[in-house]
Amino acid sequence: MQHNKVTNLRLAxxxxxGLVIRPGETFSFNKxxxxxxxxxxxxxxxxxxxGQAKPGIGGGICQLANLLHWMVLHSPLTVTQxxxxxxxxxxxNGRVLPWGVGCSIVYNYVDLQFRNDTDQTFQLRVDVGDRYLEGEILADVPVASSYRVFAKEERFLRVGADYFRRNEIWRTVIDRRTGTAVRDELIRENVALVKYLPxxxxxxxxxx
Known part of the structure; x- marks a missing residue:
């Protein structure tokens, strides 16, 4: 399945x-x-x-949506869906990104969409490297802010025989010129059924 996932990710x-997102345009993963x-x-x-991990045609391309969402959270682009x-x-084990920043993609009704609400033009670059899925967002002029995305309020809850996980995803907006934190933004509150024993x-x- 891992080998096949690489094939699927290369196609996606x-x-x-190379896709360009101009001011006012919206990116749709499904489109x-x-x-x-x-x-x-x-x-x-x-x-x-x-609620299960199982084989399916195109399996693994959600990982590309995960990467795109993570990149967009570090940009001025606005997530709309x-x-x-x-x-x-x-x-x-081995997690490098906070739990709760991933995406679910189901064609053609569960999507990842983000919009360019700035006056700048951005370009998406993604590729499957030797070991990792790689990506970056390029801008036609320097952006004013940088971003730090993090999780807090991590907790596990037991309700009867079931376990649930909750956390909050936050983003700190930083002035690139001075390095000063401008504000903290709550991105999302997550809750999900846990399919393993914590x-x-x-x-x-x-x-x-």
Whole structure:
């Protein structure tokens, strides 16, 4: 499944790489990448669906949506549509990004969309490197701010026999000229059913 995921990501990246987003334009993952079908060369990769990880045609391209969302959170672009998975499938072993910044993509009704509300033009660059999925956002002129994205209020809850995970995703906007933090922005509050047994973490029992 991992090998097939690379194949799928290469196909999806080819549709996104080099795309220009001008002032007032909106990027739609489903519109740009389209339906991941066998006819287009997509193969079975691991997909997260209905609370389970299972093989499916085009599986793995959500990882590209995850990367794009992470990049956009570090830019002046405005996220206008984004859905997350309703469950947390795996423990945090090796996690490099905060839990809760990923995306769910289901053609053609669950999408990632972001809009350029600035007077600048941006370009998306994405590729599958030797070991990692790689990407960057280029701008035609220097941007005024940089961004730091982080999670807080991480907690696990036990409700009956089920476990849930909650956190908040925040963003600090920083003046690039002075390096001063301008403001903190709450991006999203996450909650999801946990599909593994949390170990070595505090769990709060919730009584109904």
């Amino acid at each position: 990246c080819a549709q996104v790489d 740009v990448v389209g339906n991941a079908t066998r006819r287009k060369g997509y193969v079975k990769g691991m997909r997260l669906s209905n 984004r859905s997350t998975h309703s469950f947390d499938p795996f423990p945090d 170990v070595d973490v505090p769990v709060l029992d919730v009584l109904l």
